[in-house]
Amino acid sequence: MKKRLLLLSVSAGAGHMRAAEAIRVSAGDADVEVTHLDAMDFVTTAFRKLYTDFYIKLVNKAPGLWGYLYNASNEAQPDGTMERVRRQLERMNARALLREIKAFHPDAIICTHFLPAEMLSRLIRKDELHCPVWVQVTDFDLHRMWVHEHMRGYFAANDEVAFRMRAQGIAADSIHIAGIPIMPAFAQPLDRVACAREFGLDPQRRTFLLMGGGAGVGSMDAIAKRLLALEGNFQLIVLTGKNTALLAGLKTLAEAQPGRLFPQGFTNQVERLMACADLVITKPGGLTTSECLAMGLPMIVNAPIPGQEERNADFLLEQGVALKAFDDVTLEYRIRHLLQHPAKLDDMADKARKLGRAHAARDVLNIVLKDLSLPQTTPDESVTTS
Structure with a gap:
């Protein structure tokens, strides 16, 4: 047996x-x-x-x-x-x-x-x-x-x-x-171009992926509006999970931002969306951040809850693979800085790849x-x- x-x-x-x-x-x-x-x-x-x-x-x-x-x-x-x-x-x-x-x-x-x-x-x-x-x-x-x-x-x-x-x-x-x-899916070699085409994304443009609830940083639709108001050649993916009302609102916003905003509902293909991204904005849970590291993705960790998320965030910041945003103004500043200093983003990505398991x-x-x-x-x- x-x-x-x-x-x-x-x-x-x-x-x-x-x-x-x-x-x-x-x-x-x-x-x-x-x-x-x-x-x-x-x-x-x-x-x-x-x-x-x-x-x-x-x-x-x-x-x-x-x-x-x-x-x-x-x-x-x-x-x-x-x-x-x-x-x-x-x-x-x-x-x-x-x-x-x-x-x-x-x-x-x-x-x-x-x-x-x-x-x-x-x-x-x-x-x-x-x-x-x-x-x-x-x-x-x-x-x-x-x-x-x-x-x-x-x-x-x-x-x-x-x-x-x-x-x-x-x-x-x-x-x-x-x-x-x-999950083993995060260890698979994924082609960015192929994955981007699946979701209608431009694989050549800087791509930011917004995940999670964003407690303390404002609602996800408010964050999306704030980021899309920035200058810069980038596109934004927003994962709304099972929040259908949020997804509907973001789809309406996307119609006014053609080719820039890509809202996604619940999906079992997070790894394919990550393959399209250059940066993830997320809560610093142990599993999500480990998935990002495995994909070689730097992060902006937003408003970590006291306790284990704060400790996770501290580790990621010490390793140089993440920045922290404690409110929406800080988040905007971080994104502006990375758009103006792409070498910083590339360096964070290189460190994330080396750290991932x-x-x-x-x-x-x-x-x-x-x-x-x-x-x-x-x-x-x-x-x-x-």
């Missing part, structure tokens, strides 16, 4: 889910059965609303409060009263998840969120779970809640995260610097397969061990 690999994520934000899906898709026809479960499908309704809906509302409506909670929980003592109460509530509300895990009989588990990792650590300690459990950190930062005993190994985005893991007491030989898993999902999978003594999907020379 094939070995069974279980991927556990949490739908609090899309990044954890996308990382797990990237690993699942990378398995291809490997000699292993891979299943991905969202832990929130196996908890009580009240707990799901608290853990996912409340989180999303908090980061959108009260980012300062979220930043406080992020830092406070990072500094909290694991044996403190509040931490013990939190873990007890999690266990009470996730019994169905634990039953599902035991029924699946996995040979190995990869957690792309800290919640299931924390629960499984307790099961291993109680001798109720006997398969190896791996943890994939999905940001360029390490929060204390990712760190648990009895894990087989940890996957870090970069050297600094690995260093922080060692500082938290994780054994060096169990830390693997593999990057953040992204397009095969992170494959490399993570290969380490786990090797631990199970299974054939690897492809050579993993690019992955290093701390």
Whole structure:
């Protein structure tokens, strides 16, 4: 029988889910059965609303409060009263998840969120779970809640995260610097000219891609209007996701800006749009920024929420692959500057290409397969061990 690999994520934000899906898709026809479960499908309704809906509302409506909670929980003592109460509530509300895990009989588990990792650590300690459990950190930062005993190994985005893991007491030989898993599509060589023709774009013109909500920088239609008022030979792609009203408004605006504005609704071809772009304007989530780096795309990160997004933004700025805009005026200034200094944009792109880890999902999978003594999907020379 094939070995069974279980991927556990949490739908609090899309990044954890996308990382797990990237690993699942990378398995291809490997000699292993891979299943991905969202832990929130196996908890009580009240707990799901608290853990996912409340989180999303908090980061959108009260980012300062979220930043406080992020830092406070990072500094909290694991044996403190509040931490013990939190873990007890999690266990009470996730019994169905634990039953599902035991029924699946996995040979190995990869957690792309800290919640299931924390629960499984307790099961291993109680001798109720006997398969190896791996943890994939999905940001360029390490929060204390990712760190648990009895894990087989940890996957870090970069050297600094690995260093922080060692500082938290994780054994060096169990830390693997593999990057953040992204879909294999972002590792494919894509022809800019061919992709541009698919979307009616001019492949010779500077192209900016605007993604995400833009909280704190104004609405996406307002940003588009502001940027299109600038002088310069560039075109603008705006991804509106499932916001049909925004898409309709931008299409009307595009009619008045022929050949300059290209609004796009929900798409599964983000990598093909990125292949047309010279710069991405986005929120600095771990997955989105990793996709940009894999495509060699510099970024303007807009209004990062306190906590993990701020840490992601700090890393990108330090590496010279991104600029930060905290409001729409700053964003306009950044775009003006890059249009006037194209060499700066080219230098950022070169650094992004060198920093990207397009095969992170494959490399993570290969380490786990090797631990199970299974054939690897492809050579993993690019992955290093701390």
